[in-house]
Amino acid sequence: MALGVIFLLITILAFIGAVREFKKKNFFAVGFAGITVAVFGWFSVRTIVAFIMYGGGGTV
Template structure:
């Protein structure tokens, strides 16, 4: 579950980056921030689903 938390924090920081760069009208940075949100957001959702329904997350069995 720690991995999902880290992915979630990266996603939140990237969301803030999207809005900050939109205000600056820096479309190159907005593109990379949106891609970061998409990729890490997907990883966050899939990791949480795996931990809840797949029984994963600890791995030390």
């Protein structure tokens, strides 16, 4: 569960960074932050769902 929380924190920070860089019109950084949000967001959601549904340690 700690891994899911860490991934979720990374996702939130990357989203904040994407918004900040979008305001500066730095689209290269927005692209990388968007990819980070997509990947880490997916893993955090799936890790938390697996923990809830299977009681931790189970694979989906």
